[in-house]
Amino acid sequence: MRGLTMVLAAAALAVPVAVVAKAAISPAITKALADPARADQAGDDTRRHAAEVLSFAGVKPGQTVVDYLPGKGYWSRIFTNVVGPSGHVYSLWPHVAVKSYQSDIDALTARKFANVTADGQATNLPTVAKPVDLFWTVQNYHDLNNFGGEAGYVAFNQAVFAALKPGGIYLIVDHVAPAGRGLADTKTLHRIDPAIVKKQVLAAGFQWIGESIVLANPKDDHTLKVFDPAIRGVTDQFVYKFRKPLK
Helix, strand or coil: CHHHHHHHHHHHHHCCCCECCCCCCCHHHHHHHCCHHHCCCHHHHHHHCHHHHHHHHCCCCCCEEEEECCCCCHHHHHHHHHHCCCCEEEEEECHHHHCCCHHHHHHHHHCCCCCEEEEECCCCCCCCCCCEEEEEEECCHHHHHHHCHHHHHHHHHHHHHHHEEEEEEEEEEEEECCCCCCCCCCCCCCCECHHHHHHHHHHCCCEEEEEECCCCCCCCCCCCCCCCCCCCCCCCEEEEEEECCCC
16 A cells, blocks of 8 residues: 555656636626526535636536536536527436436426436446537546446546547546545545546546636545535535647
């Protein structure tokens, strides 16, 4: 384990570090968050730093977005108004999760958003009919360890790469594990070492754009399971932004 820790630490040092300046919140994002139809979820916006994270991602009207493993559709319901009628949102669940989350798929479908497709996929890798502008996954990347460990991550990130247009953005938000832990806490604490996320995504051919620290919480010592009442909802989280090269 000590040897593995040293290797991962070295890899982390080799990855460029950049904190992107706070982005201005666009009128489209402001309007989407103020939609009265979101009254049942708006109380969560401040804790989730929704405006800041959306602005950091750069989502805008007319874009196509994949919201991967979207849970009850919190982000999908915001995206529908941000991208507008000329854009589209693909809320995707991998095949392995369809049975467990069918009620969430049905609930999002029942809202009958004209520009949202809620889809339980036939495979565990994301697929889209046409390349998209933004691939977004929040608090799910650590769970991909259930898809075959390191090999599963390689396959997943390659699929995301293929799903994006040149210049498309890959945004990952997840719970922080202690430095050097790699994938060790993904199935127990539901946390992941940010350094290994960078390493894996860069290995797939993506460019590192930077990170937002709006979800950082220095009071989280990274030892508790993310569902522990003492930390649930306010874990220390990283927000990483990658880009598919233009060529």
